Amino acid sequence: MNYPHLTVSKEDSIALLTINRPEKLNALNREVINQLSDCFQELNNDSEVRAIIVTGAGEKAFVAGADIAEFANYSVEEGKRLSADGHDKLFDLVESLNTPVIGAINGFALGGGLELAMSCHMRVASSNARMGLPEVSLGVIPGYGGTQRLGQLVGKGKAMEMITTAQMIKADEAYRLGLVNYVVEQSELLDKCREIAAGILKNSPIAIAYAMKAVNAGFRDGVNGYEKEIELFGEAFGTEDFKEGTQAFLEKRKAEFKGK
Numbered sequence: 001m002n003y004p005h006l007t008v009s010k011e012d013s014i015a016l017l018t019i020n021r022p023e024k025l026n027a028l029n030r031e032v033i034n035q036l037s038d039c040f041q042e043l044n045n046d047s048e049v050r051a052i053i054v055t056g057a058g059e060k061a062f063v064a065g066a067d068i069a070e071f072a073n074y075s076v077e078e079g080k081r082l083s084a085d086g087h088d089k090l091f092d093l094v095e096s097l098n099t100p101v102i103g104a105i106n107g108f109a110l111g112g113g114l115e116l117a118m119s120c121h122m123r124v125a126s127s128n129a130r131m132g133l134p135e136v137s138l139g140v141i142p143g144y145g146g147t148q149r150l151g152q153l154v155g156k157g158k159a160m161e162m163i164t165t166a167q168m169i170k171a172d173e174a175y176r177l178g179l180v181n182y183v184v185e186q187s188e189l190l191d192k193c194r195e196i197a198a199g200i201l202k203n204s205p206i207a208i209a210y211a212m213k214a215v216n217a218g219f220r221d222g223v224n225g226y227e228k229e230i231e232l233f234g235e236a237f238g239t240e241d242f243k244e245g246t247q248a249f250l251e252k253r254k255a256e257f258k259g260k
């Protein structure tokens with residue numbers, strides 16, 4: 001497929017997806033969200049792709065937020081639809097993919113940018129990165145999952161502070177708070193993400209998908225994460241990967257897992 005605002009490359013079963021609108025600091029308008037939605041689904045369905053890294057073009061920004069120019073004149077109903085569509089098409093979609101997604105935060109990750117990074121399964125930041133949810137400074141609130149996922153990652157008190165003050169935090173503070181897994185120099189950002197991805201590639205893609213679903217279940221209202229774990233633990237016993245993984249261990253050899 002053709003994605004005018006994205007660049008996609010694949011190497012060693014790892015896809016690198018770059019949001020490419022640097023003149024607007026990679027801000028997310030509808031077009032970019034639609035392209036990201038289609039592209040993430042395509043990569044998730046690609047049996048060769050076992051991990052996805054998402055980053056922003058240029059050295060300044062991962063994503064500087066939802067496109068403010070686009071929604072500045074929206075009505076109440078349009079605002080609701082914008083948020084609901086975004087959840088559905090991109091933010092919930094990324095979180096519930098079967099393929100692990102690593103957010104490579106290479107600069108500003110603000111508003112929808114931080115929300116996209118928080119929808120990823122893990123995050124690495126470059127030392128110049130700045131993160132925040134500045135929506136209340138615009139008279140609106142985070143609308144792409146930020147009011148929920150920030151508290152899950154950093155705790156309710158710090159999330160309240162970040163959201164109500166609308167202030168950005170630096171990469172080292174984000175690391176201290178558990179918002180990002182690592183901070184590295186910008187020149188090493190993608191290598192660090194590839195190193196994490198390499199650790200993922202050795203393991204069963206089916207078991208990884210089940211495990212991520214079980215982890216996510218515990219963060220959803222109305223879903224019992226323990227019950228989901230029991231169900232998926234059982235399901236795993238019915239997979240080829242389980243037979244191969246346990247057999248390989250008993251035969252003292254490396255497991256050869258099939259694709260997704």
Ligand code: COA
Nearest residue numbers: 023024025027064065066067068069108110111112134135
């Ligand atoms: N939506 C739309 N356009 C955006 C944008 C956004 N979220 N963030 C940046 N841009 C645009 C700017 O309007 C500017 O476009 P222009 O050159 O046509 O005027 C371009 O990207 C470069 O941004 P600029 O503000 O000139 O860069 P800067 O280095 O001075 O400041 C930021 C960088 C990130 C601090 C600043 O762009 C900013 O505050 N952006 C908005 C962040 C935000 O509130 N996001 C949450 C949205 S809900």
